[in-house]
Amino acid sequence: MSILALVEAKIFMETDKKNLLMHLSPNVRRAWNHRVPVMKMKPRIIFDYELLYLERGVLSVRIEETVYTLEPGDIVLFKPGKEHEFLGSAGESWMPHIHFDVLYYDNFEDVPINFKRKTECQEIETTWIRPDVLGHILNIPDVIRIKNHSEIHLSLIQLIHAYERSDTDFPILQKSLTLRILYLILKGLDPAASSPFILHQTALENTVTHIIENYGQPISLDDLSKIACLSVYHFSRLFKQKFGLSPHQFQMKYRFERAKELMIYSQLSLTSIAEKIGYSSVFAFSKAFKQSEGVSPRQFMQTYPGV
Structure with missing residues (x-):
C-alpha cells in the first residue's frame, strides 16, 4: 500500500459513516459460484474482504475465536486480517462469493488472495491488509442473518456472471452491484427494518x-x-x-x-x-x-x- 493509501486508510478509520459512504469505490478481485461436495480449509487470513452467501448445505466456520454453524441464507463477511477456517460441511455446499476492496487502492491488481496465517506472511504481505472500515465504521458483523438475503443472492449471482464475462464496461457494473449488495446488507441490518417497522x-x-x-x-x-x-x-x-x-x-x-x-x-x-x-x-x-x-x-x- 502506498503512503497516500495508508494516510487515507487512517483517516477513514477515524471518520464517520456519511463520509465513508461518499468515498466507497469497490473493486472485485475474484467472483466465483463455488460448489463442492465437501468444504474444508486450513486457517488463514485475507488481505481484502470476502463476501460469501451460503445457498445450499451446512457449513462450520471459525472466525478468530468464534465457531459458527451456517445454514442456507446466511452471509459471511470475512474481513481483512481476521483469521478464519472452514471446519467442515454437511451436504454439498453452494457458496457464491466475491473477494473485493471496498475503497480504491492503486495496488489493487498486485494484491493476491491469501491462504496463509498471518504469522506465515512475509512483512511486505502484512502491509497489504486493508483497514476494516465495513466492520469498524459501518458495524457490519462477520455473520449476517437478515430477511432480505434473497435480494443479496440475486445481485451476487448477477455480479459473478458479469465477472465471468468481464467486458469493457465491467468496472462500472461491478462497482454498482457491489454497492447495491452493501446497501442491501445495511438495510437488512437496520433495526428499523424489523417488525413493526x-x-x-x-x-x-x-x-x-x-x-x-x-x-x-x-x-x-x-x-x-x-x-x-x-x-x-x-x-x-x-x-x-x-x-x-x-x-x-x-x-x-x-x-x-x-x-x-x-x-x-x-x-x-x-x-x-x-x-x-x-x-x-x-x-x-x-x-x-x-x-x-x-x-x-x-x-x-x-x-x-x-x-
Missing part, C-alpha cells in the same frame, strides 16, 4: 408522498398520522426512525431544496418562490432559509453565475 413501511411512504406533493401547503401532524393510520406519537417516532428527521423537518428540508432548484433554474422572483413553497412573505422565507442553509437566498444565488 416493516408493517408500516407503505404507510410511512404514503405520508412522504403527501408531503412532497403538497410541500407548499400547511401540513399538520394530525393529518399525516391519519394518512398513516397511526397515533400521532407512534407515527412521529417511526417517521424519525426511518428518515432521520421529524415530519416538519422533512417538509422544511424539501421546501428549501425545491426553493434552491427554482432559484437556479427558473426566472421567478424571490417573492414568487417564497409564495410557491408556502411562505406568506419573502422576509419570512429569507429568515427561515438562512437559519437552515447558513446563507441568505440572495447569497445562495450569487454562487451560481448567470442566475
Whole structure:
C-alpha cells in the first residue's frame, strides 16, 4: 500500500459513516459460484474482504475465536486480517462469493488472495491488509442473518456472471452491484427494518408522498398520522426512525431544496418562490432559509453565475 493509501486508510478509520459512504469505490478481485461436495480449509487470513452467501448445505466456520454453524441464507463477511477456517460441511455446499476492496487502492491488481496465517506472511504481505472500515465504521458483523438475503443472492449471482464475462464496461457494473449488495446488507441490518417497522413501511411512504406533493401547503401532524393510520406519537417516532428527521423537518428540508432548484433554474422572483413553497412573505422565507442553509437566498444565488 502506498503512503497516500495508508494516510487515507487512517483517516477513514477515524471518520464517520456519511463520509465513508461518499468515498466507497469497490473493486472485485475474484467472483466465483463455488460448489463442492465437501468444504474444508486450513486457517488463514485475507488481505481484502470476502463476501460469501451460503445457498445450499451446512457449513462450520471459525472466525478468530468464534465457531459458527451456517445454514442456507446466511452471509459471511470475512474481513481483512481476521483469521478464519472452514471446519467442515454437511451436504454439498453452494457458496457464491466475491473477494473485493471496498475503497480504491492503486495496488489493487498486485494484491493476491491469501491462504496463509498471518504469522506465515512475509512483512511486505502484512502491509497489504486493508483497514476494516465495513466492520469498524459501518458495524457490519462477520455473520449476517437478515430477511432480505434473497435480494443479496440475486445481485451476487448477477455480479459473478458479469465477472465471468468481464467486458469493457465491467468496472462500472461491478462497482454498482457491489454497492447495491452493501446497501442491501445495511438495510437488512437496520433495526428499523424489523417488525413493526416493516408493517408500516407503505404507510410511512404514503405520508412522504403527501408531503412532497403538497410541500407548499400547511401540513399538520394530525393529518399525516391519519394518512398513516397511526397515533400521532407512534407515527412521529417511526417517521424519525426511518428518515432521520421529524415530519416538519422533512417538509422544511424539501421546501428549501425545491426553493434552491427554482432559484437556479427558473426566472421567478424571490417573492414568487417564497409564495410557491408556502411562505406568506419573502422576509419570512429569507429568515427561515438562512437559519437552515447558513446563507441568505440572495447569497445562495450569487454562487451560481448567470442566475
